[in-house]
Amino acid sequence: MTAAGTGAPPFTHLVRVYYEDTDAAGVVYYANYLKFMERARTEWLAHLGHPLAELEAAAGVVFVVTHVDAHFRRPARLGDLVAVGVRPVEHRGARLVARQDIERDGVALVEATVTLACVDRVRLQPSRIPSTLLRSFA
Amino acid sequence: MTAAGTGAPPFTHLVRVYYEDTDAAGVVYYANYLKFMERARTEWLAHLGHPLAELEAAAGVVFVVTHVDAHFRRPARLGDLVAVGVRPVEHRGARLVARQDIERDGVALVEATVTLACVDRVRLQPSRIPSTLLRSFA
């Protein structure tokens, strides 16, 4: 088990809140924060040089979410620009744990830990995280 | 070209409006009515004895939406129970046109016409609507 990138600032992806993200309570619908987190993970992998399509085509793997632990602290609202972070905090074998916090102007809105499994895209069985990807975490 | 089932009452599927369907304006988000329509089409096909999985497995076809014309007359709100209709109004070859109106207590909320193409699920090329399905429209 390796603690990964704990010293580095997290990768951040900015998300604008549109009507589609909100609900009748006037705030972002809770499930939609998980969409924001997945967008940020996708952009993070691309930023590391491993876009989803490349991971699937070259390494034959995809990531699936196996666990989410999310605290919803404060709501985001229509028009907000929120920063969605990704910071890998642990990885071993086929398992990757990422901290994913969502902030608005430095104020924590959502604090989440997301666990992903790297799986073979055909058999859908656990598959070691590609070493080229692991090296990019350093 | 055949006008199909125009004399019959439309198939109706009931949909409850949850928070996920609404937006910060306090009403159902406009794109979500298209989800309601697709749910109704799915239930209609199952009701006719041709669930999606059977159409795909036995006939090797899937339906894709090629055109939507939708008038949004009045909004649905959180907690509403709306009736989503499906009435085939025309079909020829691989093309099926359905009228899909959404009502609440008999009041029209959305009036839509949806055009679908029956396509071969592998080549994604137009494929005649299976005759067993056509007969069920009568």
Add this chain to the structure above:
Amino acid sequence: MTAAGTGAPPFTHLVRVYYEDTDAAGVVYYANYLKFMERARTEWLAHLGHPLAELEAAAGVVFVVTHVDAHFRRPARLGDLVAVGVRPVEHRGARLVARQDIERDGVALVEATVTLACVDRVRLQPSRIPSTLLRSFA
């Protein structure tokens, strides 16, 4: 603090999986399970005699999700009929914790614990869970 309803079978709400719920991986998109859970909570409250609109109008309160812990065990797929459970496991003051498991034919797909806060709908401050609702848990 009171353990609530632990001996009773959970309330169950059935959800059909439509195209809107799935993603390009061919399974239900992970965030959408949280929509299913919210639908089940809504139906559970209505089943207990306290629909959302009544809680808001009569008691002046709404529930907001403050924490989700969800294990995604196995995927649901297009056409599946899944059972979404709601079982209150703890409540104190304004806080309600519910176990929400999602199954297909008795097989666990998602195991989740959802924490809700009862809040005054105007001031959005924590507000004791209405006693009439608490009594319905028994």
Add this chain to the structure above:
Amino acid sequence: MTAAGTGAPPFTHLVRVYYEDTDAAGVVYYANYLKFMERARTEWLAHLGHPLAELEAAAGVVFVVTHVDAHFRRPARLGDLVAVGVRPVEHRGARLVARQDIERDGVALVEATVTLACVDRVRLQPSRIPSTLLRSFA
């Protein structure tokens, strides 16, 4: 009635396709293109100097969609970067018609015409499009 901006190139908003946008058919779910269109309209208004919040606070109006006519020509897929256009083609009183086409590398995916009504945010009655906004169309 005034034809507006017909000579100018449309405003374009880029949208990345994530898993959340796709369905089990491996393509973008048809209703989600309407989300992309609304994001583009929102960014277009902000680009013109009239963000939604300003229109609501200063002019007391919001826009609601009253009609959509959309042809779905070719599918967008996971990872695609699509360009969503907005070009006002007609306006009169409270009514605004916009052409909204979605392209990928210059290839038309969706061709849509969206009609909006400018409404008073309190009474939800039609309200003339603010003249400051109209002038920005020129």
